[in-house]
Amino acid sequence: MLLQDHVALVTGSGRGIGRAIAQLFAQEGAAVMLTARSESELRSATDELTRAGHRAACAVADLSQEAECRKIAAAARAQFGKITILVNNAGHYGPISPIEEYPLAEFDAVLNIHLRASFLLTQLVLPEMYARNSGVILNISSLSAKSAFPWGCAYAAAKAGLLGLTRTTAAESARKGVRANALCPGPVTETRMSQELGATLAKRMGVSEEEQLKGFLNSLLQGRAQTTAEIARAALFLCSDQSSAITGQSINIDGGAAFF
Numbered sequence: 001m002l003l004q005d006h007v008a009l010v011t012g013s014g015r016g017i018g019r020a021i022a023q024l025f026a027q028e029g030a031a032v033m034l035t036a037r038s039e040s041e042l043r044s045a046t047d048e049l050t051r052a053g054h055r056a057a058c059a060v061a062d063l064s065q066e067a068e069c070r071k072i073a074a075a076a077r078a079q080f081g082k083i084t085i086l087v088n089n090a091g092h093y094g095p096i097s098p099i100e101e102y103p104l105a106e107f108d109a110v111l112n113i114h115l116r117a118s119f120l121l122t123q124l125v126l127p128e129m130y131a132r133n134s135g136v137i138l139n140i141s142s143l144s145a146k147s148a149f150p151w152g153c154a155y156a157a158a159k160a161g162l163l164g165l166t167r168t169t170a171a172e173s174a175r176k177g178v179r180a181n182a183l184c185p186g187p188v189t190e191t192r193m194s195q196e197l198g199a200t201l202a203k204r205m206g207v208s209e210e211e212q213l214k215g216f217l218n219s220l221l222q223g224r225a226q227t228t229a230e231i232a233r234a235a236l237f238l239c240s241d242q243s244s245a246i247t248g249q250s251i252n253i254d255g256g257a258a259f260f
């Protein structure tokens, strides 16, 4: 098992990519702290893990609030004694809107969850990682950080900002035993965020959801969507010793779309 003796705090783990990461990390021996706002999803994801004999616990938190970030880090330590892996995954896409119409409050909300919460949680876990001279931080960014799509300025800015945060974290922490990396998934069409985005984009473009999806997937070399399991496997690689010399990087899992 690749994550024996680790404690992973995985944000946004009630469903989608975060849930798949929590599941794989638990299967690989980590104790997992799950968190999101929806209690029923969180409870179901956590129960699934504990029923299978894994170590898992959950706490409801809205990570766009500073106090809730502190609460979840404290809850993970209270439950499992330490945090050795942080996965910043929680977030939503925000409005599908041109910049000139994009509501400021929504812009702030998107930045708050993707970028500010990741910064806050990183700030909260680094001291204990430095004290142990080991730890891993993984930020879930996006193809949107590296490509050019219309109507999602806050999301793209937040995800690009996350790559900057990743590199700065890596630069500060590399000689203190900590690694920080990012994943840039392309369309993971099985998740709620992706499905809601597809539906809204199709409406805006005046095409069917099938046409919108087909057109987008056609722009990827592999011509297909990525799966939550594929993202989780890359997350496992970056959070385990298998990637012990990799830090400050962003890895694209997009079926061939971005090439830097």
Ligand SMILES: NC(=O)c1ccc[n+]([C@@H]2O[C@H](COP(=O)([O-])OP(=O)(O)OC[C@H]3O[C@@H](n4cnc5c(N)ncnc54)[C@H](OP(=O)(O)O)[C@@H]3O)[C@@H](O)[C@H]2O)c1
Pocket (backbone or CB within 6 Å): 011, 012, 013, 014, 015, 016, 017, 018, 035, 036, 037, 038, 039, 041, 061, 062, 063, 064, 088, 089, 090, 091, 092, 113, 140, 141, 142, 143, 184, 185, 186, 187, 188, 189, 191, 192, 193, 194
């Ligand atoms: N799906 C894709 O195509 C794709 C591609 C590239 C990157 N990503 C990134 O992957 C990550 C996961 O997305 P997903 O596709 O798995 O979406 P999802 O199924 O909608 O999951 C998002 C998770 O984040 C949680 N969350 C959202 N806002 C939160 C908040 N304020 N506080 C705490 N938790 C919050 C959600 O739970 P609650 O709503 O219950 O809080 C949920 O558990 C996101 O960062 C997304 O940007 C996704």
